[in-house]
Amino acid sequence: MTSMTPQQAAKMLTNKLVTIRVGPAKVEFAISKQLICTIPFFSKAFEGGFKESNGVMELVDEDEQVFSTFIVWLYSGKVSRANSQKDVDNLVKLYVFADLCCNTMLENRTIDAIAETFSRYDEPSITISMAKHVYETTPTNSLLRKWLIETLVYDLSRKYNYVGELPTKEALEFVYPLVIEFPEFYLDFFGMLRTNDLHRVVHGGRGDLDDLGCRFHIHGQGETCHRGEPALAAWKDPIPGEAVVFEDQE
Ligand SMILES: [Zn+2]
Numbered sequence: 001m002t003s004m005t006p007q008q009a010a011k012m013l014t015n016k017l018v019t020i021r022v023g024p025a026k027v028e029f030a031i032s033k034q035l036i037c038t039i040p041f042f043s044k045a046f047e048g049g050f051k052e053s054n055g056v057m058e059l060v061d062e063d064e065q066v067f068s069t070f071i072v073w074l075y076s077g078k079v080s081r082a083n084s085q086k087d088v089d090n091l092v093k094l095y096v097f098a099d100l101c102c103n104t105m106l107e108n109r110t111i112d113a114i115a116e117t118f119s120r121y122d123e124p125s126i127t128i129s130m131a132k133h134v135y136e137t138t139p140t141n142s143l144l145r146k147w148l149i150e151t152l153v154y155d156l157s158r159k160y161n162y163v164g165e166l167p168t169k170e171a172l173e174f175v176y177p178l179v180i181e182f183p184e185f186y187l188d189f190f191g192m193l194r195t196n197d198l199h200r201v202v203h204g205g206r207g208d209l210d211d212l213g214c215r216f217h218i219h220g221q222g223e224t225c226h227r228g229e230p231a232l233a234a235w236k237d238p239i240p241g242e243a244v245v246f247e248d249q250e
Contacts, residue, residue, distance in 0.1 A: 015032045015033060015034040015035070016032075016033045016034070016055070017030045017031060017032060017033060017055070018030070018031055018032075018033045018036060018046055018055040018056070018057065019031075019055060019056045019057070020036075020056075020057045020058075020059060020067070021056065021057070021058045021059070021060075022058075022059050022060075022062050022063075022064045022067045023059075023060065023062060023063060023064045023067075024060060025064070026058065026060065027064045029067065029068075029071060031071065031074070033046060033055065035074060035075070036074065039074075039101055039103055040101075040102070041100070041101035041102065041103070042057070042101075045057050062097060063090070063093055065090050066090050066093040066094050066097060067097075069090060069091070069094050070094060070097060070098075070106070073094075073106055073109060077109075078109070079091070079094070079106070079109040079110050079112070079113040080113060081113045081114075081116040081117040081120070082113065082114070082117040082124065084124075085123070085124050085125070085127070087117075088114065088117055088118075088124045088130075089127075089129075089130055089133075091110055091113055091114045091117070092114065092130055092133065092134060092144070093133070094106070094110050095107055095110040095111060095114070095144050096133070096134070096137045096138060096144070098110055099137075099138060099139075099142070099144075104217075104218040104219070104220075105226070107143075107144075107217075107218060108214075108216075108217045108218060108219075108225070108226060109226065111143065111144065111147060111216045111217065112209065112227070114147065114205070115147065115205050115207075115209055115212055115216065116209050118151060118205050118206045119205075119206055119207065119208055119209055119212075125155060126148055126151055126152045126155060128174075128177055128178065130148075131148060131152070131178050131185065132177075132178065132181070132182075134148050135178070135181075135182040135184060135185050140184060143216045143217070143218060144216075145184075145188060146216060147205045147216045148205075149188045149189055149192050150192065150205050151205030151206060152175075152189070153189070153192050153193065154205070154206060155206075156171040156174060156175075157171075159171070166193070167193070175189060213227075214227070
């Protein structure tokens with residue numbers, strides 16, 4: 001999603017509205033139909049074969065705060081970095097929602113907002129509940145998982161002083177609930193520790209955003225990154241700016 005001109009935004013605002021009811025409380029959001037239908041997930045609902053009756057859709061499993069952040073991105077093209085642990089948790093949920101909508105532009109913007117937060121502030125951390133949510137809701141090759149694992153490996157090694165060595169008992173106790181519940185977490189975490197990838201996570205997801213480049217982005221072939229040339233330059237370099245590139249599906 002690129003930023004709109006004021007004229008484009010005004011046109012969107014005068015268009016027909018649809019209503020989306022979000023969360024268990026079914027909080028209502030009135031949104032430009034033309035704008036929301038630029039996202040296939042919603043155009044299928046409002047314009048496709050499963051047309052939602054009377055322009056109303058319900059997303060009872062989504063969080064209204066997360067959906068609010070999604071709407072801000074929809075109208076502005078921007079996702080702001082977090083100011084609290086709760087904000088970080090919401091950004092993680094926003095990434096999962098973007099993945100549900102198959103919207104890689106929003107995924108890339110959101111992972112940048114998360115990475116920028118972790119780069120700037122020491123305080124936010126990978127919590128057990130956050131990691132559980134990520135492993136419950138994302139696919140095996142998710143770049144959110146990759147960011148989480150790299151950041152966690154770095155954070156634990158820094159907290160318990162074992163850089164370049166095996167985790168201490170305290171670090172193992174921290175990850176234990178995740179290891180027993182998610183075999184894929186076990187594989188990702190210990191896989192990161194034992195492979196050559198470890199040298200890439202000197203600062204994990206807390207590295208400078210410019211150094212991270214497109215490391216956690218999804219791009220189609222030849223697609224220009226929203227971060228522009230520096231990020232693209234990093235993308236060409238597998239270390240540290242590696243990115244997943246999918247073949248064009250069209
Ligand atoms: Zn990129």
